[in-house]
Amino acid sequence: LLAKQPAKGTKLPIYMGEVGPVWAYPDYQLDCVVADPKKGSKMYGLKSYIEYQVTPTTTNKPVNHRYKHFDWLYERLLDKYGSAIPIPSLPDKQVTGRFEEEFIKMRMERLQGWMSRMCRHPVVSSSEDWKTGKRKAEKDETVGVMVFATIEPEGLQDLDMIEVEQKCEQFSRFTKAMDDGVKDLLTIGNEHWKRCTGPLPKEYQRIGKAFQNLSAVFTTSGYEGEATLTDAMTAAGKTYEEIAQMVAEQPKKDLHFLMETNNEYKGLLGCFPDTIGVHKAAIEKVKEGDKLVAASKITSSEKTGMAKRASTMSYSLQAEMNHFHSNRIYDYNRVMQQYLEEQVKFYEKIAEKLRQAHSQFTTM
């Protein structure tokens, strides 16, 4: 907090927007498409790995990257911005089964989600790390809390400590509460997923089989003219078997995205306690400032500098929270819509199937 301003490096401006302090957003939104996973090998086939094609929308030139390259980028971003900005972890590193198609698809989807989120961030996306070489980036001294020295609340008054503290408390409460809510939804979603892919379709299948079995018995009656009934009952039975299939496949179409989004947010929210912790520590330091001045441990102007830097940190946190909120509103609006849309389609399709099955019976 008493560190000197770094000599080099670009400044990260914060403006006053409609919702409060905001980062400066770039005119052009960077994005990267992660696609086309391919198995590569080196050392004459001794080592195998998966390479993903990463295409930035700026250059449109695909570059192949392995998981460890993403990991390198993650570590860099965490070192550089971690104190001010929640940098979510990459999808879990996994050793077994990592060449299985299902797993590769899932990891690619999650790497894509991570990349898009990083690209969407105005500070992270403007980072030099995307362009500069590995060696230069690793020499970068602007790491840890140094990042705050590069942040410049443009034309904004210094905040008083009471306001800084209140904001910090509010964010802390909110992120904690949202973390609980998200984890709760994930738990319930997981259970629902299990039911939808396990016992529920099994039950529909058994209902379907029971109708078909009874219909098969009916055909052995020797009684004339019940083919309409037995055909209709068989069709109804098959319909329930199809419904079983639909039920089992549905979570991939709707619950999946709801779960992935909430998983991403769980990751993001998990970073906030650290970020907020840095702020709380700074606030405490400033509070001790008066005593330190009285004890002549620091000068009065050093104390003023500390308060100014804490104010900058608070602007940074507020800008970050506003970025978080705006993304959250966008993401949840989108994922809830998608979930409900797919759910509507699902129930409509079942109703339609059953309507068809119903129409095969004769009205007596």
Added chain:
Amino acid sequence: LLAKQPAKGTKLPIYMGEVGPVWAYPDYQLDCVVADPKKGSKMYGLKSYIEYQVTPTTTNKPVNHRYKHFDWLYERLLDKYGSAIPIPSLPDKQVTGRFEEEFIKMRMERLQGWMSRMCRHPVVSSSEDWKTGKRKAEKDETVGVMVFATIEPEGLQDLDMIEVEQKCEQFSRFTKAMDDGVKDLLTIGNEHWKRCTGPLPKEYQRIGKAFQNLSAVFTTSGYEGEATLTDAMTAAGKTYEEIAQMVAEQPKKDLHFLMETNNEYKGLLGCFPDTIGVHKAAIEKVKEGDKLVAASKITSSEKTGMAKRASTMSYSLQAEMNHFHSNRIYDYNRVMQQYLEEQVKFYEKIAEKLRQAHSQFTTM
């Protein structure tokens, strides 16, 4: 089998219909409406009972009857027709909880089902027991296998024993197979009922609560302009709670009737082994006939008489099976239609509710 023809009593004619031997069906279909259960008491309130209002469509005059009156009728019909016609048991006698509303409603429904089935039967419905007093009915000697003596296959040739045996085998196989199928469906239906009224709605409720909780957290963000999202998420959450309610109440609307019908058939099918047993025994007797004639235990004309009576029994069984099949086709066609219709309504209503919930989100 060697019994004398009873002197008195009306004859039960069997004709050759399109589907084979059939009972003579009355021009007017008797039916009884069981309704309006009322608690009665006697011995100055020491004994309580439930009285049902039974109204025959013929007289349209309601008469109050207790369960034990139905039971008396059941016993009479079983004594008189049990060898030829499956007389299904009454709904279980129950001691505890018999004054609870739910139970009374269920018993009334089942007594109604039993009455309607008995009224639908051309032989049973033409029985004098419906009209004659208790004392006279109990003097009736036409009980047990005597009923066959009153059956008259009009203008129909005697069947040969091979055909009689084949028919008997076929009916035995069919009723056994249907019994298995019905029991299977009942088992699955019971499990489905439990799931639909237990864990499944609980899960939808929890999903609904999770959406509402997350929405409530969002409202504490302090971020401007997310009311559209939080309102929509709360509405979506409430929708899932409503769906939970619908899921829990649905079995009463559809599965219930499917289960009741299958329960009725389970009862009916349970009577067939006895009915068929009587026939098998008669067939065996006729087969022994030649030996008995050789041993001069019976006369040749007595043996012819036995064969004739076995033929009559077979006509009776065939008429009964044809009655059973025609009812079965009608009942299953109706109940399957009803089930599917209610299922369609159910899924359509869910889709509609979710469509409404979806429409509250803004497209970004």
